[in-house]
Amino acid sequence: MTGSAFLEVNGVNKYFGSLHVLKDCSFSVTKGQTVVLIGPSGSGKSTLLRCLNLLEPPSAGSIAFEGREITGDLRNAHKLRAQIGMVFQNFELFQHLNAVENIMLAPMKVLGYSRLDAHDLAVDLLHKVHIPDRADHLPDELSGGQQQRVAIARALAMKPKLMLYDEPTSALDPEMIRxxxxxxxxxxxxxxxxxxxxxxxxxxxxxxxxxxFMERGSIIENATSEVFFSGEASDRAKQFLNQILH
Structure with a gap:
């Protein structure tokens, strides 16, 4: 690992009681990279993701964000989460607020935006996620794909330095995934x-x-996308790919 890593995960373990969910997980992310965690269900992927913004504090090991150790300072976890956007499986929009109001809320309450500035930001972000015409719609008036794009816009409204996605398309119908x-x-x-x-x-x-690629709480493989999909992956990773692609 390099000292210049934007995000550095070193020997992270996570226990839930006696259940050892994450086992000595280590990897780094450089600024501008997109890293995808894959693996069979129950392999620890979502738990590892939730450790990155301390929604699940690691039981052991360390995480550094922009060169600063974050795992030893749980009292300031809310400040960290203001810099790390997270999109969940099930949208988690406020049902009584329309799309633009869902996006406006955090910039006003956390970043101190005026209502006008927050509204302008929200409208810009709805353009960015390609649903500007849905600004006044309540969540139950939106398709699942539209709701998830509002959730992405809401996360972007906090001007995050890092985005985390926890299976963001798993609750969607196939035509909405794309x-x-x-x-x-x-x-x-x-x-x-x-x-x-x-x-x-x-x-x-x-x-x-x-x-x-993760399995049973461990990182089995960490490779470039080109290497992973070129047939040079480990036998276990190839087996997983064959199962999921066919």
Whole structure:
């Protein structure tokens, strides 16, 4: 690992009681990279992702963000999360607020934006995620793909330095998956640093700089996308790819 890593994970372990969920996980992310975590269900991918912004504090090991150790200062975890956007599987929008109001809320409450400035920012972000015409719609008036794009815009409204995605398309119908992945791909192409848990191998092949393959709480493989998909992956990774691609 390099000292210049934007995000550096070193020997992270996580226990839930006696259950050892993460086992000595180490990897680094450089600024502007897109890293995709893949692996079978129960391999620890989402838990590892949640450790990156301390939603799940590691039981052992360390995480450094922009060169600063963050795992020893849980009292300031809320400040860290203001710099790290996270998009979940199930949107988690406020049902009583329309799309633009969902996006405006955090900039006003956390960043001190005026209502007018927050509204302008929200409208810009709805353009960025390609649904400007849905600004006044409540979540239950939006498709699943539109709701997830509002959730992405809401995360972007905090001007994050890092985006985390936890299987953002797993709750979507097949025809809605592509519209969300297209937005994520555009953000990666624009230089947004991101770590994504997904089973969408087309997205991983298209957008990822690195692929991390996990199984039973351990990182089995950490390779460039080109190497991983070229047939040079480990036998276990090849077996997983064959299962998921066929």
């Amino acid at each position: 519209e969300v992945l297209d937005v994520m791909t555009e953000l990666s192409a624009d230089g947004m640093t991101s770590v994504c848990v997904t089973h969408e191998m087309g997205f991983a092949r298209r957008a990822a700089d690195r692929i991390i």
